[in-house]
Amino acid sequence: MTRRTGLSLVLVLLWLVVYPVALIVLDSVRGPDGWTLEYLSAFARESVEWAALWNSVWISLASVVLAALLGIPLAFVFERLRFPGQRVLGALVALPAVLPPLVGVIAFLFLYGESGFVPRIIVELLGLDQSPWRLRGAGAVLLVHAYSMYVYFYLFTRAGLAKVDASMIEAAHSLGCGVFATFRRVMLPLLRPQLAAAALLTFMTALGSFSAPYIYNFRTMTVQIVTTKLNGDLRMAVVETAALATIAVIVLVLLGGRAGARSVVAVGKGTPPSARHLTQPVARWGAALVGWVFSAVLLLPHLTLIVMSLVPLGSWTTQLVPPSYTLANYAALVTEPERLRPLVNSLWMAAAATVGAIALSLWAGRLIVQRRARFRRAIETLVSLPWAVPGTVLAMALATAFSIRAPWFGRFVLVGTAVILPLAYLVRNLPIAAGSILAGFRQLDPSLEEAAASLGAGRWRTLRTVTIPLLRPAILAGGALAFATAVGDFVTSIVLYTFDTRPISIEILGALRAYDVGMAAAYGVVLMCVSAIAMAVGTRR
Amino acid sequence: MPHGFLELVDLTKRFDDHRAVSELSLSVPRGSVLALLGPSGSGKTTTLRLLAGFERPDAGSVIVDGVDVTAAPPAERRFGMVFQHYALFPHLTVGQNVGFGLPQRLGRNDRTAHVAEALALVDLAGFEDRQVSALSGGQQQRVAVARALAPAPTILLLDEPLSNLDPGLRERTRRELKAALRKVGITTVFVTHEQEEAFALGDQVAVLRDGRLEQVGTPQELYEHPKTLFVATFVGRASVLDGVMADDRHADIADGVRWTVETSERVASGQPVRVVVRPEDVMLANAGLAGTVMERRYTGARAFVTIDVQGATVEVEEPVQQAEIGDAAYVTVKRALAFPA
Numbered sequence: 001m002t003r004r005t006g007l008s009l010v011l012v013l014l015w016l017v018v019y020p021v022a023l024i025v026l027d028s029v030r031g032p033d034g035w036t037l038e039y040l041s042a043f044a045r046e047s048v049e050w051a052a053l054w055n056s057v058w059i060s061l062a063s064v065v066l067a068a069l070l071g072i073p074l075a076f077v078f079e080r081l082r083f084p085g086q087r088v089l090g091a092l093v094a095l096p097a098v099l100p101p102l103v104g105v106i107a108f109l110f111l112y113g114e115s116g117f118v119p120r121i122i123v124e125l126l127g128l129d130q131s132p133w134r135l136r137g138a139g140a141v142l143l144v145h146a147y148s149m150y151v152y153f154y155l156f157t158r159a160g161l162a163k164v165d166a167s168m169i170e171a172a173h174s175l176g177c178g179v180f181a182t183f184r185r186v187m188l189p190l191l192r193p194q195l196a197a198a199a200l201l202t203f204m205t206a207l208g209s210f211s212a213p214y215i216y217n218f219r220t221m222t223v224q225i226v227t228t229k230l231n232g233d234l235r236m237a238v239v240e241t242a243a244l245a246t247i248a249v250i251v252l253v254l255l256g257g258r259a260g261a262r263s264v265v266a267v268g269k270g271t272p273p274s275a276r277h278l279t280q281p282v283a284r285w286g287a288a289l290v291g292w293v294f295s296a297v298l299l300l301p302h303l304t305l306i307v308m309s310l311v312p313l314g315s316w317t318t319q320l321v322p323p324s325y326t327l328a329n330y331a332a333l334v335t336e337p338e339r340l341r342p343l344v345n346s347l348w349m350a351a352a353a354t355v356g357a358i359a360l361s362l363w364a365g366r367l368i369v370q371r372r373a374r375f376r377r378a379i380e381t382l383v384s385l386p387w388a389v390p391g392t393v394l395a396m397a398l399a400t401a402f403s404i405r406a407p408w409f410g411r412f413v414l415v416g417t418a419v420i421l422p423l424a425y426l427v428r429n430l431p432i433a434a435g436s437i438l439a440g441f442r443q444l445d446p447s448l449e450e451a452a453a454s455l456g457a458g459r460w461r462t463l464r465t466v467t468i469p470l471l472r473p474a475i476l477a478g479g480a481l482a483f484a485t486a487v488g489d490f491v492t493s494i495v496l497y498t499f500d501t502r503p504i505s506i507e508i509l510g511a512l513r514a515y516d517v518g519m520a521a522a523y524g525v526v527l528m529c530v531s532a533i534a535m536a537v538g539t540r541r
Numbered sequence: 542m543p544h545g546f547l548e549l550v551d552l553t554k555r556f557d558d559h560r561a562v563s564e565l566s567l568s569v570p571r572g573s574v575l576a577l578l579g580p581s582g583s584g585k586t587t588t589l590r591l592l593a594g595f596e597r598p599d600a601g602s603v604i605v606d607g608v609d610v611t612a613a614p615p616a617e618r619r620f621g622m623v624f625q626h627y628a629l630f631p632h633l634t635v636g637q638n639v640g641f642g643l644p645q646r647l648g649r650n651d652r653t654a655h656v657a658e659a660l661a662l663v664d665l666a667g668f669e670d671r672q673v674s675a676l677s678g679g680q681q682q683r684v685a686v687a688r689a690l691a692p693a694p695t696i697l698l699l700d701e702p703l704s705n706l707d708p709g710l711r712e713r714t715r716r717e718l719k720a721a722l723r724k725v726g727i728t729t730v731f732v733t734h735e736q737e738e739a740f741a742l743g744d745q746v747a748v749l750r751d752g753r754l755e756q757v758g759t760p761q762e763l764y765e766h767p768k769t770l771f772v773a774t775f776v777g778r779a780s781v782l783d784g785v786m787a788d789d790r791h792a793d794i795a796d797g798v799r800w801t802v803e804t805s806e807r808v809a810s811g812q813p814v815r816v817v818v819r820p821e822d823v824m825l826a827n828a829g830l831a832g833t834v835m836e837r838r839y840t841g842a843r844a845f846v847t848i849d850v851q852g853a854t855v856e857v858e859e860p861v862q863q864a865e866i867g868d869a870a871y872v873t874v875k876r877a878l879a880f881p882a
Contacts, residue, residue: 445628447628450593450622454594454615455642455688457616
């Protein structure tokens with residue numbers, strides 16, 4: 001019985017996660033008359049394509065470096081030093097995480113863009129004719145990436161630091177290592193598994209990043225794919241998708257295998273080193289000042305978004321700050337059916353996707369914790385695989401796989417229906433839900449379910465009265481984060497949406513194109529709030 | 542062969558290539574308590590899980606009161622089970638835990654009464670609304686017993702029921718558990734790796750080794766008439782010496798030292814044997830097997846002396862003579878058992 005349900009789960013996951021991507025890779029070397037290299041060579045002849053590939057790779061590497069330079073020192077400051085206001089600041093540091101990618105990008109546009117707050121102030125102060133910079137291209141993309149991705153390094157480093165045994169540091173000191181030598185020779189090697197994981201996560205996120213390069217006009221492979229598809233050259237888009245998927249796989253194999261192998265490095269579980277209380281007044285207040293300034297920088301995009309959401313259409317022209325404020329944007333959002341529609345769409349599609357992801361995760365969890373479980377490795381790998389697939393690749397793969405009807409090959413026409421976006425959100429957010437729920441299952445004592453069975457409870461009653469109540473924190477956490485991510489999704493939506501199923505992010509793009517910045521910001525604030533609530537629910541202990 | 546209430550017939554379970562349980566047959570009369578005793582890896586826990594229905598046997602059957610339940614899932618067997626770590630549901634109160642296995646259609650009043658009755662049985666009356674996490678280890682163990690007994694199961698299974706308790710608490714909990722089992726009169730199978738626990742609780746004890754039954758019998762039968770060397774040494778303290786069978790009833794231990802031995806099967810003269818002696822059957826004397834005093838051990842109630850005799854050691858309980866470490870000593874025995882080497 002176990003064997004059969006295990007096999008059917010593996011098949012379902014293969015069908016949802018691997019099959020569409022495999023199909024699109026095959027399609028890049030398959031024409032109407034059989035195998036061909038024609039499309040590949042057409043791709044290889046275009047210098048534009050090579051440039052886009054190169055842009056994707058170098059911007060991802062640069063994002064890793066910048067995020068590490070920001071995140072690692074910050075983690076040390078917050079984990080090892082004690083200074084006034086530190087607790088509050090430590091919580092604020094995770095703020096970028098509540099901005100969905102597209103919302104962060106437009107917030108930066110309103111803040112640092114040519115007609116944003118900061119350039120206007122600089123122009124005013126220095127008496128310039130025009131903005132000292134233009135927020136576009138690689139620099140703009142890197143700015144947003146550093147802002148949103150340093151969080152990975154920050155959180156992973158802090159988690160690693162909390163596990164380092166104080167006696168290791170003391171041992172290093174007793175062996176004559178100074179503070180810096182101890183950091184270099186002891187701390188960094190001990191943190192390597194965490195740092196490798198953060199680097200891999202950052203690289204993959206940057207490689208799949210779409211909102212920033214799309215809005216800031218920087219041609220990475222993700223942007224290239226969507227543009228090619230919108231231009232109607234589906235063939236080339238397929239080849240481009242296959243190319244990006246290949247890069248993702250290569251990086252995953254090169255880095256992922258190693259990061260995984262090293263994550264078993266023994267980090268002793270003794271007492272964590274005690275934090276150093278800064279006692280010197282100068283150091284104390286210096287650290288506090290740096291912390292507060294940094295937090296203000298982190299918080300500015302959020303504030304900007306809120307302010308902008310109160311600006312009526314066309315009212316802000318040359319003034320330093322918007323001249324009038326109103327709640328009209330929010331009123332329109334609720335009262336005008338066409339404005340409300342995307343909101344409703346996003347909420348129900350994200351909810352459906354989350355329910356599906358939770359159900360699949362519960363199924364997977366039940367199977368992997370069984371004694372002598374079969375397919376354990378296969379299931380664990382498959383549920384976590386989608387995070388390594390760039391969103392654009394996944395969307396293109398689903399668009400290809402589910403655009404024709406061939407039931408015997410597991411292909412149905414879903415493109416253009418209301419099913420395709422929730423399905424895409426489900427696959428994309430499966431790793432988030434599964435990560436949390438599988439961890440919950442691993443902590444569950446298997447004899448609890450056996451106890452229920454021995455007391456006469458059937459499978460459903462056991463699930464309902466024992467398993468799910470015990471897993472509730474894990475389900476809530478995973479579900480909330482998956483929901484928040486799905487509600488804010490832009491990268492898969494832009495490939496798969498139809499007018500009737502357009503989600504919030506597409507509407508934000510539309511409002512932006514119509515110069516209705518207030519409306520775009522209002523949608524952004526709504527997304528930000530949904531994310532914040534979900535994060536609060538998800539991280540509550 | 543008497544017809545048991547619970548019958549295990551040729552039970553066999555393989556994991557990968559290794560046999561966890563091998564052709565195990567046991568018979569438990571109605572209302573009696575069977576202990577499965579064995580070292581870790583002997584297959585006793587697997588046997589219990591086969592009985593509970595958590596594992597399916599590769600061969601053999603489980604029969605309760607003449608009905609074959611081998612294919613029945615755990616939920617349909619209605620065997621009560623007490624888990625090693627109790628497996629109390631942490632999100633439910635004591636009362637909800639105990640009431641979990643009661644029929645769902647049961648009315649509120651009946652349910653309350655049943656729960657109260659089960660808790661009273663384990664001396665926890667009035668504990669219904671407590672949180673499980675607020676209980677001590679001994680109380681948790683008793684809640685687990687009450688929960689298993691509440692639905693009035695036909696058979697009670699216990700997995701190492703006392704192993705999670707402090708030594709001080711173990712003795713008392715054991716007595717209470719025994720009293721509760723007596724009162725209910727339920728047919729019981731429990732698993733343990735401690736001989737003392739098996740003897741104190743079990744009417745019958747089955748000794749398992751490598752998935753096979755070595756011997757089953759009352760504690761006294763096992764201790765006094767073990768059928769194999771393994772049982773003789775696993776059950777109770779024992780010293781083992783090498784010897785050679787001289788005739789049907791005697792074995793030569795050393796030059797000029799011949800002891801009377803009991804054998805459970807015929808052993809031919811001249812065949813090498815392993816001779817087992819219990820500490821209480823050994824005496825220090827002025828002549829006999831020569832050795833040197835190695836160690837004195839005083840445990841309060843008893844004293845032991847260990848004697849080195851040509852490489853082997855013999856343990857002597859409560860020697861009358863004073864023996865100092867390094868003294869020469871002679872050993873004689875009241876009773877010895879011999880097994881083919």
